[in-house]
Amino acid sequence: MNCVFFIVSSVTYAMKAKNALERHGIPCRVEKIKNVASLGGCGFGIKVSKDLLSSARNCFYSEGIQIAEIVDCGAKYG
Amino acid sequence: MNKYIYFDNAATTINKPECVINSAVFAMRNLANPGRSGHDLSLNAASEIYDCRKEVCRLFGYDKPENVIFTYNATYALNIAIKGFAKNNSHIIISNYEHNSVIRPVHALASDETKNISYSVFDASLDESELLYDFTSKIRANTELAVITLASNVCGKILPVAKIAEICKKKGIFLICDAAQGAGCVPVNLKSLGVDVLCFAGHKSLYGPQGMGGAVFCTSRKPKTLIEGGNGANSANPTMSGPLPECLEAGTLNTPGICALKAGIKYISKIGIEEIYERNLELIDMLTENLASIKGVKLYGVSAKRTPTLLFNVKDLSSEAVASILNDKGICVRSGFHCAPKAHMQLKTGENGAVRASLSFTNTKKEIDTFSYYISRL
Numbered sequence: 001m002n003c004v005f006f007i008v009s010s011v012t013y014a015m016k017a018k019n020a021l022e023r024h025g026i027p028c029r030v031e032k033i034k035n036v037a038s039l040g041g042c043g044f045g046i047k048v049s050k051d052l053l054s055s056a057r058n059c060f061y062s063e064g065i066q067i068a069e070i071v072d073c074g075a076k077y078g
Numbered sequence: 079m080n081k082y083i084y085f086d087n088a089a090t091t092i093n094k095p096e097c098v099i100n101s102a103v104f105a106m107r108n109l110a111n112p113g114r115s116g117h118d119l120s121l122n123a124a125s126e127i128y129d130c131r132k133e134v135c136r137l138f139g140y141d142k143p144e145n146v147i148f149t150y151n152a153t154y155a156l157n158i159a160i161k162g163f164a165k166n167n168s169h170i171i172i173s174n175y176e177h178n179s180v181i182r183p184v185h186a187l188a189s190d191e192t193k194n195i196s197y198s199v200f201d202a203s204l205d206e207s208e209l210l211y212d213f214t215s216k217i218r219a220n221t222e223l224a225v226i227t228l229a230s231n232v233c234g235k236i237l238p239v240a241k242i243a244e245i246c247k248k249k250g251i252f253l254i255c256d257a258a259q260g261a262g263c264v265p266v267n268l269k270s271l272g273v274d275v276l277c278f279a280g281h282k283s284l285y286g287p288q289g290m291g292g293a294v295f296c297t298s299r300k301p302k303t304l305i306e307g308g309n310g311a312n313s314a315n316p317t318m319s320g321p322l323p324e325c326l327e328a329g330t331l332n333t334p335g336i337c338a339l340k341a342g343i344k345y346i347s348k349i350g351i352e353e354i355y356e357r358n359l360e361l362i363d364m365l366t367e368n369l370a371s372i373k374g375v376k377l378y379g380v381s382a383k384r385t386p387t388l389l390f391n392v393k394d395l396s397s398e399a400v401a402s403i404l405n406d407k408g409i410c411v412r413s414g415f416h417c418a419p420k421a422h423m424q425l426k427t428g429e430n431g432a433v434r435a436s437l438s439f440t441n442t443k444k445e446i447d448t449f450s451y452y453i454s455r456l
Binding site: 009010011012013014015016018019030031032039040041042043 | 112113115116121124125127128131132143144309310311312313314315320321323324
């Protein structure tokens with residue numbers, strides 16, 4: 001699948017990340033992610049096209065949004 | 079149209095705008111539990127709640143929506159902040175104009191012998207320079223925390239919180255502000271106010287529903303948790319870890335209340351807090367002038383900078399008797415001590431407390447004239 005999830009620790013940070021991406025014109029979608037190793041449980045992922053991975057990462061950096069990890073969509077959907 | 083003259087807005091505002099009611103109804107019909115599930119209705123709820131956090135930030139001139147937590151009321155938010163940040167073997171400063179929402183948690187901490195916490199009370203009734211001097215005189219080597227109201231719920235006096243915050247910054251004292259009365263009717267900019275935590279009630283001048291409150295954390299410090307439970311994050315971890323706001327929001331949030339609060343804040347923001355403050359001042363000045371001219375009326379703690387709240391007694395009537403007579407005329411006020419015994423003691427209202435008339439910008443001059451007429455007939 002040609003997308004990645006930026007994993008954040010809570011739904012609030014997921015919404016913050018979504019707001020930031022939308023302000024930067026980057027399409028995205030929030031989904032719940034089970035068993036995120038770095039979080040020790042559930043987390044939320046902001047799904048972004050792989051083509052926009054770099055732009056999204058820069059956006060999060062400039063907005064001070066901490067990302068727990070980035071996973072390929074295939075890891076969720078199999 | 080409400081048949082009552084409602085002068086008890088410091089307790090809670092009524093006649094909520096339609097947008098507030100509609101938002102609560104919309105949430106109850108359409109929004110699921112935020113942060114728990116991955117379906118649209120849960121995520122839509124989370125989005126609405128995040129929007130409310132943004133709206134709170136916009137109102138208070140702050141830029142970190144994730145540092146806004148929602149609680150059931152200002153008391154709950156104050157307990158989280160006070161008990162979460164108070165350190166053992168330390169000293170706390172509060173004012174004599176604090177509500178029991180501050181006095182009682184601070185007293186509870188001081189009553190726990192294992193904590194070795196003490197507290198001092200400064201006189202908020204003084205003029206600004208004397209007040210600041212009195213505050214400073216209470217600082218000890220181990221003073222770690224101060225808790226100050228933005229505005230008295232008893233007489234409406236607005237305290238010089240920004241100047242107290244300057245002193246606290248210099249002395250390394252953590253400052254919590256109780257804005258239960260000021261939020262929504264006193265302009266607040268958190269970047270210039272300088273407090274570390276601001277606690278607010280959602281159901282008073284912010285026009286949200288009862289059962290809503292919250293706090294804004296302007297600090298990178300995280301308090302100890304008061305309540306633990308599920309928050310939809312880090313479920314495998316048995317502790318309430320993780321960042322704000324979820325680490326302080328155990329259990330299901332009041333989503334309809336939060337959506338309604340968002341609508342309430344938008345409603346007052348559209349009018350403008352400066353405009354509301356000026357309208358309120360005009361109304362309370364008129365009421366003050368009217369009552370001051372009535373023989374036998376005693377006013378307490380009238381200040382130039384204040385919320386639209388007036389405290390008074392009439393002749394030798396008890397405050398309960400006055401409130402009861404007014405209720406029979408369809409006028410709602412609050413009598414007694416208003417959960418702020420130290421303020422009443424300072425203002426010397428006596429063993430029966432006093433009558434509090436607390437207005438809103440939605441009240442009218444005609445209502446004030448009617449009210450004044452009935453007081454003059456007592």
